[in-house]
Amino acid sequence: MQHKNIIITGATDGIGLAAAKSIASKGYHVGLVGRNPNKGKKAIDEIIEHSGNKNLDFFEYDLSLVKNVKTLADQIKQKYNKIDVLLNNAGGANKNKNITSEGLEKTFATNQMNYFVLTTELLNIISESNDGRIVNVASNAHIGAEVDYANINCEKSFSAWTSYCVSKLMNIMFTYRLASMQDKVSVNVLHPGFVDTNIAGNEGNLIKYIVKFGAKMFARTVDDGADSSIYLSTSDEVKGVSGKYFFKCKEIRSSRASYDKEDWQKVWDLCENYKDEILSIK
Ligand SMILES: NC(=O)c1ccc[n+]([C@@H]2O[C@H](COP(=O)([O-])OP(=O)(O)OC[C@H]3O[C@@H](n4cnc5c(N)ncnc54)[C@H](OP(=O)(O)O)[C@@H]3O)[C@@H](O)[C@H]2O)c1
Structure with a gap:
């Protein structure tokens, strides 16, 4: 395989860690992003044990802050001359209303602003790859x-x-908005299924119970839950495929609301405005 670099956010646990192990086994140089250095070290050890691949870097960043995400992107651009794949996976749910020091609600900041800022900051360097890919982990929870x-x-x-x-x-x-304006880089999005992970932490909240219940009902292991992330990041079968939503490595339809192009633009503008506003503050 030609030498390839991938960045995986939220690679210290759950679906992201399972994807990192598998993708490292395929010989990729993997940049793992997480906020907890102990979990980062443990993840690196586990990946080496699983894959034998030592081409790994750990970037310690709390991705709920726009400025952190920008600094991360700058560090990545200094370290690598090209990025072949960005797998935006880090995410979670907060039990209580939590406004970050930058004024954003924390779930929105971590799950969406982080994807937007990291992607837009790395887009040029991903375009340097002859098979540049952006893969966004979403959820069927968006339906409705x-x-x-x-x-x-x-x-x-x-x-x-x-x-x-x-x-x-x-x-x-x-994802759909970015794919519609890109022909050099492919951009896809996926639902991993209900997977029994630590997504809602130990907060004992409703989301945790929904995930636990769903995981019991649908019984996806963490490795199964990583299937579309791995497939979209690495498979030749999807080379050039862009602007699609996947589950179990198959294209599926997302909700009707998700195809509203006016909303694509509104979401884009919203994120861009917050990004510009926050990064302009010294
Ligand atoms: N599990 C499911 O059933 C399910 C269903 C649909 C979609 N998803 C999506 O799948 C993705 C992965 O979730 P998961 O289930 O694998 O959850 P998980 O086991 O909790 O893993 C989430 C990863 O993201 C990291 N992360 C969370 N907030 C962060 C922050 N502010 N800064 C840096 N890193 C952060 C976590 O770091 P720590 O280890 O430090 O917490 C962890 O590495 C998420 O986007 C989620 O929405 C999951």
Whole structure:
């Protein structure tokens, strides 16, 4: 295989770690991003044990802050001369309303702003690859969600589940919008299924129970849950495929709302404005 570099966010646990192990086994140089250095070290050890591949870097960043994501992108650009794949996977759900120091609701900041900022900052270097790919991990939890532009940071009300579902809808609309303006880099999005991970931490919240219940019902292991992430990041079968939503390595339809092109643009503008505004503050 020609030498390839991949960045995987949220690679210290769950679906991201399972994807990192498998992709390292295929010989990729893997840049893992996580916020916890102990989990980062453990992940590196596990990946080496699993794959024998030592071409690994760990980047310690809390991705709920736009400025951190920008600094991460700058560090990645200094370290690598090209990125072949960006797998935006880090995400979660917060039980309580939590506004970051930059003024954004934390689930929106981590799940959507982080994807937007890292992707737009790395797009040029991904374009250097002759098979550049961006893969966004979303969720079927987006079905039924609608973006309330007056409540992005929970100005009117807060629901942990709604914030999560809306952020995942935004992941899909962002993917479709980016794919529609790109022909050099392919951009796809996926649902991993219900997977028994640590997604809601130990907060004992509704999302945790929904995930646990769903995982029991549908019984996807973490390795199964990583299938589309690995497939879209590495398979020749999807070379050049772009702007599609996948589950179990097959293209599926996302919700009707997700195909609204006016909303794609609104979500794009919203994220771009927040990014510009936050990065302009010294
Ligand atoms: N599990 C499911 O059933 C399911 C279903 C649909 C979609 N998804 C999506 O799959 C993706 C992965 O979730 P998962 O289930 O694998 O959850 P997970 O086991 O909790 O893993 C999430 C990863 O993201 C990292 N992360 C979370 N917040 C971060 C932050 N602010 N800064 C840096 N890293 C952060 C976590 O780091 P720590 O280890 O430090 O927490 C961890 O490495 C998410 O996008 C999620 O929405 C999951």
